[in-house]
Amino acid sequence: MSTGITKPEEEEETESQAVGAARAAGESAYGQARMDESEIDAANEASQRRARRAVEDADRTVELKVFRYDPEVPEKEEPRFDSFTVPFAKGMTVLDALMWARDHYDSSLTFRHSCRQAVCGSDALFVDGKQRLGCKTQVADLADEGIPGEVRIEPLPHAEVVKDLVVDMEHFYDQMESVEPYFQDEDTPDGLNEQRQSRENREKIKMSTRCIWCGACMSSCNIAAGNNEYLGPAAINKAYRFAMDEREGEDLTEHRLNIIEQEHGVWRCQTQFSCTEVCPKDIPLTEHIQALKREAVKKNLKFW
Amino acid sequence: MSQSYDRGLVEDFGRWTEFSAGMWAWIFHKFTGWVLVGYLFTHIAVLSTAMSGPEVYTSTLQGLESLLIVRFLEVGLLAVAVFHILNGVRLLLVDLGIGLESQDRSFYASLILTGAIVVASVPTFLAGAV
Numbered sequence: 001m002s003t004g005i006t007k008p009e010e011e012e013e014t015e016s017q018a019v020g021a022a023r024a025a026g027e028s029a030y031g032q033a034r035m036d037e038s039e040i041d042a043a044n045e046a047s048q049r050r051a052r053r054a055v056e057d058a059d060r061t062v063e064l065k066v067f068r069y070d071p072e073v074p075e076k077e078e079p080r081f082d083s084f085t086v087p088f089a090k091g092m093t094v095l096d097a098l099m100w101a102r103d104h105y106d107s108s109l110t111f112r113h114s115c116r117q118a119v120c121g122s123d124a125l126f127v128d129g130k131q132r133l134g135c136k137t138q139v140a141d142l143a144d145e146g147i148p149g150e151v152r153i154e155p156l157p158h159a160e161v162v163k164d165l166v167v168d169m170e171h172f173y174d175q176m177e178s179v180e181p182y183f184q185d186e187d188t189p190d191g192l193n194e195q196r197q198s199r200e201n202r203e204k205i206k207m208s209t210r211c212i213w214c215g216a217c218m219s220s221c222n223i224a225a226g227n228n229e230y231l232g233p234a235a236i237n238k239a240y241r242f243a244m245d246e247r248e249g250e251d252l253t254e255h256r257l258n259i260i261e262q263e264h265g266v267w268r269c270q271t272q273f274s275c276t277e278v279c280p281k282d283i284p285l286t287e288h289i290q291a292l293k294r295e296a297v298k299k300n301l302k303f304w
Numbered sequence: 305m306s307q308s309y310d311r312g313l314v315e316d317f318g319r320w321t322e323f324s325a326g327m328w329a330w331i332f333h334k335f336t337g338w339v340l341v342g343y344l345f346t347h348i349a350v351l352s353t354a355m356s357g358p359e360v361y362t363s364t365l366q367g368l369e370s371l372l373i374v375r376f377l378e379v380g381l382l383a384v385a386v387f388h389i390l391n392g393v394r395l396l397l398v399d400l401g402i403g404l405e406s407q408d409r410s411f412y413a414s415l416i417l418t419g420a421i422v423v424a425s426v427p428t429f430l431a432g433a434v
Binding site for chain 2: 129130222270271272273274276277284286287290291293294
Protein backbone atom coordinates (compact mmCIF):
# COMPACT_ATOMS: atom_id res chain seq x y z
CA MET A 1 0.00 0.00 0.00
CA SER A 2 1.60 3.19 -1.19
CA THR A 3 1.20 6.34 0.84
CA GLY A 4 2.78 8.44 -1.88
CA ILE A 5 -0.30 8.43 -4.15
CA THR A 6 -2.88 11.18 -3.49
CA LYS A 7 -6.25 9.57 -3.02
CA PRO A 8 -9.44 10.94 -4.64
CA GLU A 9 -11.82 12.60 -2.15
CA GLU A 10 -14.62 10.08 -2.64
CA GLU A 11 -12.35 7.43 -1.12
CA GLU A 12 -13.78 5.53 1.86
CA GLU A 13 -13.10 7.28 5.11
CA THR A 14 -11.70 4.23 6.83
CA GLU A 15 -9.02 3.76 4.27
CA SER A 16 -7.90 7.37 4.25
CA GLN A 17 -7.73 7.20 8.00
CA ALA A 18 -5.62 4.11 7.71
CA VAL A 19 -3.37 5.93 5.27
CA GLY A 20 -3.08 8.85 7.60
CA ALA A 21 -2.21 6.57 10.48
CA ALA A 22 0.35 4.76 8.42
CA ARG A 23 1.85 8.08 7.37
CA ALA A 24 2.05 9.25 10.95
CA ALA A 25 3.58 5.96 12.02
CA GLY A 26 6.11 6.21 9.19
CA GLU A 27 7.06 9.73 10.17
CA SER A 28 7.55 8.85 13.80
CA ALA A 29 9.62 5.83 12.83
CA TYR A 30 11.67 8.09 10.59
CA GLY A 31 12.17 10.52 13.44
CA GLN A 32 13.27 7.63 15.61
CA ALA A 33 15.80 6.56 12.97
CA ARG A 34 17.16 10.11 12.82
CA MET A 35 17.63 10.15 16.53
CA ASP A 36 19.47 6.85 16.39
CA GLU A 37 21.64 8.23 13.65
CA SER A 38 22.55 11.29 15.65
CA GLU A 39 23.38 9.04 18.58
CA ILE A 40 25.61 7.01 16.31
CA ASP A 41 27.22 10.20 15.07
CA ALA A 42 27.86 11.27 18.62
CA ALA A 43 29.34 7.88 19.46
CA ASN A 44 31.48 8.04 16.34
CA GLU A 45 32.70 11.48 17.25
CA ALA A 46 33.53 10.36 20.76
CA SER A 47 35.46 7.41 19.41
CA GLN A 48 37.30 9.65 16.94
CA ARG A 49 38.15 12.00 19.78
CA ARG A 50 39.47 9.07 21.78
CA ALA A 51 41.48 8.00 18.74
CA ARG A 52 42.95 11.48 18.32
CA ARG A 53 43.92 11.59 21.97
CA ALA A 54 45.48 8.13 21.80
CA VAL A 55 47.44 9.12 18.70
CA GLU A 56 48.60 12.34 20.36
CA ASP A 57 49.67 10.48 23.49
CA ALA A 58 51.50 7.78 21.60
CA ASP A 59 55.28 8.00 21.28
CA ARG A 60 55.23 6.45 17.84
CA THR A 61 52.50 6.01 15.28
CA VAL A 62 52.10 3.98 12.13
CA GLU A 63 50.26 5.13 9.03
CA LEU A 64 48.07 2.37 7.58
CA LYS A 65 47.17 2.73 3.95
CA VAL A 66 44.23 0.39 3.50
CA PHE A 67 42.51 -0.61 0.28
CA ARG A 68 38.81 0.26 0.41
CA TYR A 69 36.11 -0.92 -1.93
CA ASP A 70 32.42 -1.63 -1.48
CA PRO A 71 30.42 -2.39 -4.60
CA GLU A 72 27.14 -2.11 -2.70
CA VAL A 73 27.54 1.55 -1.72
CA PRO A 74 27.59 3.96 -4.67
CA GLU A 75 30.08 6.36 -3.02
CA LYS A 76 32.48 3.49 -2.29
CA GLU A 77 32.29 1.72 -5.64
CA GLU A 78 35.47 3.40 -6.79
CA PRO A 79 38.41 1.64 -5.09
CA ARG A 80 40.57 3.93 -3.01
CA PHE A 81 43.14 3.91 -0.24
CA ASP A 82 42.25 5.22 3.20
CA SER A 83 44.91 6.32 5.67
CA PHE A 84 44.62 5.57 9.36
CA THR A 85 47.08 6.77 11.95
CA VAL A 86 47.48 4.10 14.59
CA PRO A 87 49.52 4.39 17.80
CA PHE A 88 52.29 1.82 17.77
CA ALA A 89 52.65 -0.57 20.66
CA LYS A 90 55.45 -3.08 21.07
CA GLY A 91 54.40 -6.46 19.70
CA MET A 92 51.70 -4.97 17.50
CA THR A 93 50.77 -7.10 14.53
CA VAL A 94 49.28 -5.87 11.28
CA LEU A 95 45.96 -7.38 12.36
CA ASP A 96 46.12 -5.51 15.70
CA ALA A 97 46.68 -2.27 13.83
CA LEU A 98 43.78 -2.97 11.47
CA MET A 99 41.49 -3.78 14.38
CA TRP A 100 42.51 -0.57 16.14
CA ALA A 101 41.70 1.40 13.01
CA ARG A 102 38.34 -0.33 12.65
CA ASP A 103 37.40 0.18 16.29
CA HIS A 104 38.45 3.83 16.44
CA TYR A 105 38.00 5.33 12.99
CA ASP A 106 35.69 3.41 10.70
CA SER A 107 33.58 0.49 11.83
CA SER A 108 32.80 -0.35 8.20
CA LEU A 109 36.43 -1.36 7.55
CA THR A 110 36.04 -5.02 6.66
CA PHE A 111 38.53 -7.87 6.96
CA ARG A 112 38.44 -11.51 8.03
CA HIS A 113 40.09 -12.64 11.22
CA SER A 114 39.42 -15.20 13.86
CA CYS A 115 41.98 -16.95 16.04
CA ARG A 116 44.72 -14.29 15.86
CA GLN A 117 47.42 -16.94 16.26
CA ALA A 118 48.18 -18.07 12.71
CA VAL A 119 46.03 -21.17 12.90
CA CYS A 120 42.67 -20.34 11.34
CA GLY A 121 44.11 -18.92 8.12
CA SER A 122 41.48 -16.19 7.80
CA ASP A 123 43.61 -13.08 7.52
CA ALA A 124 45.99 -13.58 4.64
CA LEU A 125 46.55 -10.06 3.30
CA PHE A 126 48.78 -8.32 0.81
CA VAL A 127 50.97 -6.30 3.16
CA ASP A 128 53.67 -4.07 1.69
CA GLY A 129 53.70 -6.03 -1.55
CA LYS A 130 53.77 -9.53 -0.10
CA GLN A 131 51.17 -12.09 0.92
CA ARG A 132 51.35 -12.38 4.71
CA LEU A 133 49.16 -13.37 7.62
CA GLY A 134 48.01 -10.21 9.36
CA CYS A 135 48.15 -11.84 12.78
CA LYS A 136 51.64 -13.27 12.28
CA THR A 137 53.26 -10.16 10.85
CA GLN A 138 54.82 -7.80 13.34
CA VAL A 139 54.47 -4.18 12.29
CA ALA A 140 58.03 -3.62 13.50
CA ASP A 141 59.31 -6.28 11.11
CA LEU A 142 58.06 -4.36 8.08
CA ALA A 143 60.83 -1.78 8.33
CA ASP A 144 64.55 -2.41 8.11
CA GLU A 145 65.03 -0.50 11.33
CA GLY A 146 62.57 0.67 13.97
CA ILE A 147 58.96 0.87 12.88
CA PRO A 148 57.71 1.61 9.37
CA GLY A 149 56.24 5.02 8.63
CA GLU A 150 53.60 3.57 6.39
CA VAL A 151 52.12 0.10 5.96
CA ARG A 152 50.22 -0.66 2.78
CA ILE A 153 47.46 -3.25 3.22
CA GLU A 154 45.56 -4.69 0.28
CA PRO A 155 43.36 -7.73 -0.30
CA LEU A 156 45.01 -10.83 -1.78
CA PRO A 157 45.87 -10.30 -5.45
CA HIS A 158 44.38 -12.55 -8.12
CA ALA A 159 41.17 -13.03 -6.17
CA GLU A 160 37.89 -11.20 -6.52
CA VAL A 161 37.44 -8.53 -3.89
CA VAL A 162 34.12 -8.80 -2.11
CA LYS A 163 34.60 -5.77 0.11
CA ASP A 164 37.64 -3.88 1.40
CA LEU A 165 40.15 -6.60 2.37
CA VAL A 166 37.79 -9.54 1.96
CA VAL A 167 38.28 -11.69 -1.13
CA ASP A 168 36.20 -14.50 -2.55
CA MET A 169 37.88 -17.77 -1.49
CA GLU A 170 35.43 -20.09 -3.26
CA HIS A 171 37.75 -20.95 -6.14
CA PHE A 172 40.60 -21.73 -3.73
CA TYR A 173 38.37 -24.06 -1.71
CA ASP A 174 37.14 -25.77 -4.90
CA GLN A 175 40.74 -26.52 -5.90
CA MET A 176 41.50 -27.82 -2.41
CA GLU A 177 38.49 -30.14 -2.48
CA SER A 178 39.32 -31.44 -5.94
CA VAL A 179 42.38 -33.34 -4.64
CA GLU A 180 40.23 -35.16 -2.05
CA PRO A 181 42.03 -33.78 0.99
CA TYR A 182 41.02 -36.47 3.44
CA PHE A 183 42.42 -39.80 4.55
CA GLN A 184 40.88 -42.75 2.74
CA ASP A 185 41.77 -46.36 3.21
CA GLU A 186 40.21 -49.54 1.98
CA ASP A 187 41.58 -51.72 4.79
CA THR A 188 41.37 -49.97 8.13
CA PRO A 189 42.47 -52.23 11.02
CA ASP A 190 39.76 -54.09 12.92
CA GLY A 191 38.41 -53.02 16.26
CA LEU A 192 40.51 -50.66 18.31
CA ASN A 193 43.80 -51.31 16.57
CA GLU A 194 45.86 -48.24 15.84
CA GLN A 195 46.82 -47.43 12.32
CA ARG A 196 50.48 -46.74 12.84
CA GLN A 197 52.74 -44.56 10.81
CA SER A 198 56.50 -44.92 10.85
CA ARG A 199 58.54 -42.06 12.27
CA GLU A 200 60.33 -41.60 8.95
CA ASN A 201 57.06 -41.34 7.08
CA ARG A 202 55.70 -38.88 9.60
CA GLU A 203 58.81 -36.72 9.13
CA LYS A 204 58.33 -36.85 5.39
CA ILE A 205 54.81 -35.45 5.45
CA LYS A 206 55.26 -33.32 8.58
CA MET A 207 55.58 -29.93 6.92
CA SER A 208 52.80 -30.62 4.44
CA THR A 209 50.29 -31.20 7.25
CA ARG A 210 50.75 -27.63 8.48
CA CYS A 211 48.63 -26.00 5.77
CA ILE A 212 45.99 -23.65 7.20
CA TRP A 213 44.16 -22.96 3.94
CA CYS A 214 44.90 -19.24 4.01
CA GLY A 215 45.36 -18.98 0.25
CA ALA A 216 48.55 -16.87 0.38
CA CYS A 217 50.42 -19.28 -1.93
CA MET A 218 47.65 -19.40 -4.51
CA SER A 219 47.54 -15.60 -4.54
CA SER A 220 51.30 -15.32 -5.04
CA CYS A 221 51.42 -17.88 -7.83
CA ASN A 222 51.91 -16.40 -11.25
CA ILE A 223 50.64 -19.52 -12.99
CA ALA A 224 47.49 -19.84 -10.89
CA ALA A 225 46.78 -16.20 -11.68
CA GLY A 226 46.58 -16.84 -15.39
CA ASN A 227 45.09 -20.32 -15.28
CA ASN A 228 42.03 -20.94 -13.16
CA GLU A 229 42.18 -24.68 -13.79
CA TYR A 230 45.63 -25.05 -12.22
CA LEU A 231 45.29 -26.84 -8.90
CA GLY A 232 47.61 -24.39 -7.19
CA PRO A 233 50.35 -24.92 -4.60
CA ALA A 234 48.07 -25.51 -1.60
CA ALA A 235 46.01 -28.21 -3.28
CA ILE A 236 49.10 -29.99 -4.63
CA ASN A 237 50.63 -29.82 -1.16
CA LYS A 238 47.49 -31.46 0.21
CA ALA A 239 47.76 -34.16 -2.45
CA TYR A 240 51.40 -34.67 -1.40
CA ARG A 241 50.37 -35.04 2.23
CA PHE A 242 48.14 -38.01 1.35
CA ALA A 243 50.01 -39.50 -1.61
CA MET A 244 53.16 -39.78 0.51
CA ASP A 245 51.32 -41.20 3.51
CA GLU A 246 52.22 -44.88 3.66
CA ARG A 247 49.02 -45.81 5.45
CA GLU A 248 47.02 -45.35 2.30
CA GLY A 249 47.05 -48.33 -0.04
CA GLU A 250 48.76 -48.49 -3.42
CA ASP A 251 45.53 -48.14 -5.39
CA LEU A 252 44.69 -44.93 -3.59
CA THR A 253 48.17 -43.52 -4.09
CA GLU A 254 47.83 -44.21 -7.78
CA HIS A 255 44.39 -42.57 -7.79
CA ARG A 256 45.92 -39.49 -6.17
CA LEU A 257 48.78 -39.38 -8.65
CA ASN A 258 46.24 -39.59 -11.46
CA ILE A 259 44.60 -36.44 -10.15
CA ILE A 260 47.76 -34.40 -9.81
CA GLU A 261 49.43 -35.45 -13.04
CA GLN A 262 46.58 -34.11 -15.17
CA GLU A 263 47.17 -31.28 -17.60
CA HIS A 264 46.49 -28.61 -14.98
CA GLY A 265 48.15 -30.44 -12.12
CA VAL A 266 51.80 -30.49 -11.08
CA TRP A 267 53.19 -29.88 -14.57
CA ARG A 268 51.93 -26.31 -14.63
CA CYS A 269 54.37 -25.41 -11.82
CA GLN A 270 57.26 -23.36 -13.19
CA THR A 271 59.31 -23.37 -9.97
CA GLN A 272 59.17 -19.64 -9.40
CA PHE A 273 59.25 -20.31 -5.65
CA SER A 274 56.71 -17.53 -4.99
CA CYS A 275 54.50 -19.84 -2.93
CA THR A 276 57.39 -21.11 -0.84
CA GLU A 277 58.45 -17.51 -0.15
CA VAL A 278 55.07 -16.39 1.14
CA CYS A 279 53.83 -19.47 3.01
CA PRO A 280 53.21 -18.31 6.60
CA LYS A 281 53.70 -21.86 7.87
CA ASP A 282 57.04 -22.29 6.05
CA ILE A 283 55.86 -25.29 4.03
CA PRO A 284 58.40 -26.10 1.29
CA LEU A 285 55.66 -26.09 -1.35
CA THR A 286 57.91 -26.12 -4.41
CA GLU A 287 59.84 -29.06 -2.97
CA HIS A 288 56.60 -31.00 -2.51
CA ILE A 289 55.39 -30.17 -6.01
CA GLN A 290 58.73 -31.29 -7.46
CA ALA A 291 58.56 -34.53 -5.47
CA LEU A 292 55.12 -35.26 -6.91
CA LYS A 293 56.40 -34.51 -10.42
CA ARG A 294 59.08 -37.17 -9.90
CA GLU A 295 56.50 -39.62 -8.56
CA ALA A 296 54.31 -38.98 -11.60
CA VAL A 297 57.23 -39.63 -13.95
CA LYS A 298 58.21 -42.79 -12.08
CA LYS A 299 54.64 -44.05 -12.32
CA ASN A 300 54.53 -43.59 -16.09
CA LEU A 301 58.06 -44.62 -17.05
CA LYS A 302 58.04 -48.23 -18.13
CA PHE A 303 61.06 -49.89 -19.69
CA TRP A 304 59.38 -52.99 -20.97
CA MET B 305 26.35 -9.85 -7.86
CA SER B 306 28.12 -6.67 -8.72
CA GLN B 307 31.25 -6.82 -10.79
CA SER B 308 34.42 -7.00 -8.77
CA TYR B 309 37.13 -4.41 -9.29
CA ASP B 310 39.87 -5.32 -11.72
CA ARG B 311 43.17 -4.33 -10.17
CA GLY B 312 44.94 -4.66 -13.51
CA LEU B 313 48.68 -4.08 -13.64
CA VAL B 314 48.92 -3.87 -9.88
CA GLU B 315 48.65 -7.65 -9.90
CA ASP B 316 51.23 -8.32 -12.59
CA PHE B 317 54.39 -6.61 -13.70
CA GLY B 318 53.42 -3.44 -11.90
CA ARG B 319 54.92 -5.23 -8.88
CA TRP B 320 58.24 -6.00 -10.47
CA THR B 321 60.21 -4.23 -7.75
CA GLU B 322 58.80 -6.75 -5.29
CA PHE B 323 59.73 -9.88 -7.26
CA SER B 324 61.89 -12.40 -5.44
CA ALA B 325 64.88 -14.36 -6.71
CA GLY B 326 62.92 -17.34 -8.03
CA MET B 327 60.61 -15.07 -10.01
CA TRP B 328 63.53 -13.18 -11.57
CA ALA B 329 65.21 -16.46 -12.45
CA TRP B 330 62.03 -17.55 -14.22
CA ILE B 331 61.71 -14.27 -16.15
CA PHE B 332 65.38 -14.29 -17.20
CA HIS B 333 65.19 -17.93 -18.19
CA LYS B 334 62.15 -17.34 -20.42
CA PHE B 335 63.72 -14.20 -21.90
CA THR B 336 67.08 -15.78 -22.65
CA GLY B 337 65.32 -18.83 -24.03
CA TRP B 338 63.37 -16.75 -26.56
CA VAL B 339 66.50 -14.78 -27.48
CA LEU B 340 68.31 -18.06 -28.18
CA VAL B 341 65.41 -19.29 -30.33
CA GLY B 342 65.59 -16.03 -32.28
CA TYR B 343 69.36 -16.35 -32.64
CA LEU B 344 68.89 -19.87 -34.03
CA PHE B 345 67.15 -18.44 -37.09
CA THR B 346 69.85 -15.82 -37.81
CA HIS B 347 72.45 -18.50 -37.17
CA ILE B 348 70.88 -20.78 -39.80
CA ALA B 349 70.52 -17.84 -42.23
CA VAL B 350 74.22 -16.95 -41.92
CA LEU B 351 75.35 -20.59 -42.22
CA SER B 352 73.20 -21.18 -45.30
CA THR B 353 75.12 -18.52 -47.25
CA ALA B 354 77.74 -21.30 -47.54
CA MET B 355 75.38 -22.99 -49.99
CA SER B 356 76.23 -20.35 -52.59
CA GLY B 357 79.91 -21.14 -52.25
CA PRO B 358 82.75 -20.70 -49.76
CA GLU B 359 83.62 -17.19 -50.97
CA VAL B 360 80.12 -15.88 -50.28
CA TYR B 361 80.20 -17.40 -46.80
CA THR B 362 83.60 -15.89 -46.02
CA SER B 363 82.63 -12.47 -47.27
CA THR B 364 79.34 -12.59 -45.32
CA LEU B 365 81.16 -13.42 -42.12
CA GLN B 366 83.86 -10.81 -42.73
CA GLY B 367 81.20 -8.24 -43.53
CA LEU B 368 79.33 -9.02 -40.31
CA GLU B 369 82.47 -9.07 -38.15
CA SER B 370 83.51 -5.67 -39.46
CA LEU B 371 80.38 -4.13 -37.93
CA LEU B 372 80.93 -2.91 -34.36
CA ILE B 373 77.29 -3.56 -33.44
CA VAL B 374 77.70 -7.24 -34.34
CA ARG B 375 80.69 -7.50 -31.96
CA PHE B 376 78.55 -6.13 -29.14
CA LEU B 377 75.66 -8.40 -30.08
CA GLU B 378 78.03 -11.35 -29.81
CA VAL B 379 78.91 -10.35 -26.26
CA GLY B 380 75.20 -10.16 -25.53
CA LEU B 381 74.62 -13.56 -27.08
CA LEU B 382 77.31 -15.08 -24.89
CA ALA B 383 75.74 -13.50 -21.80
CA VAL B 384 72.33 -14.88 -22.73
CA ALA B 385 73.66 -18.36 -23.51
CA VAL B 386 75.80 -18.63 -20.38
CA PHE B 387 72.97 -17.52 -18.11
CA HIS B 388 70.57 -19.94 -19.78
CA ILE B 389 73.02 -22.82 -19.33
CA LEU B 390 73.81 -22.03 -15.70
CA ASN B 391 70.19 -21.45 -14.74
CA GLY B 392 69.31 -24.61 -16.64
CA VAL B 393 71.66 -26.56 -14.38
CA ARG B 394 70.03 -24.85 -11.40
CA LEU B 395 66.59 -25.88 -12.66
CA LEU B 396 67.80 -29.43 -13.18
CA LEU B 397 68.85 -29.55 -9.53
CA VAL B 398 65.48 -28.10 -8.54
CA ASP B 399 63.73 -30.81 -10.54
CA LEU B 400 65.79 -33.45 -8.79
CA GLY B 401 64.90 -31.94 -5.43
CA ILE B 402 68.48 -31.02 -4.59
CA GLY B 403 69.22 -27.89 -2.60
CA LEU B 404 65.84 -26.22 -2.92
CA GLU B 405 66.51 -24.18 0.21
CA SER B 406 69.39 -22.43 -1.54
CA GLN B 407 67.66 -21.83 -4.86
CA ASP B 408 67.98 -18.06 -4.46
CA ARG B 409 71.71 -18.27 -3.80
CA SER B 410 72.23 -20.52 -6.81
CA PHE B 411 70.39 -17.94 -8.92
CA TYR B 412 72.65 -15.15 -7.68
CA ALA B 413 75.66 -17.40 -8.27
CA SER B 414 74.64 -18.01 -11.89
CA LEU B 415 74.18 -14.26 -12.35
CA ILE B 416 77.62 -13.46 -10.95
CA LEU B 417 79.29 -16.24 -12.91
CA THR B 418 77.59 -15.05 -16.10
CA GLY B 419 78.84 -11.53 -15.46
CA ALA B 420 82.39 -12.72 -14.84
CA ILE B 421 82.50 -14.86 -17.99
CA VAL B 422 81.04 -12.09 -20.13
CA VAL B 423 83.50 -9.49 -18.81
CA ALA B 424 86.38 -11.90 -19.46
CA SER B 425 85.16 -12.46 -23.02
CA VAL B 426 84.99 -8.81 -23.98
CA PRO B 427 88.65 -8.49 -25.14
CA THR B 428 88.26 -11.53 -27.40
CA PHE B 429 85.03 -10.37 -28.98
CA LEU B 430 86.03 -6.76 -29.50
CA ALA B 431 89.62 -7.47 -30.67
CA GLY B 432 90.42 -5.43 -33.76
CA ALA B 433 87.03 -3.75 -33.80
CA VAL B 434 87.66 -0.89 -31.40
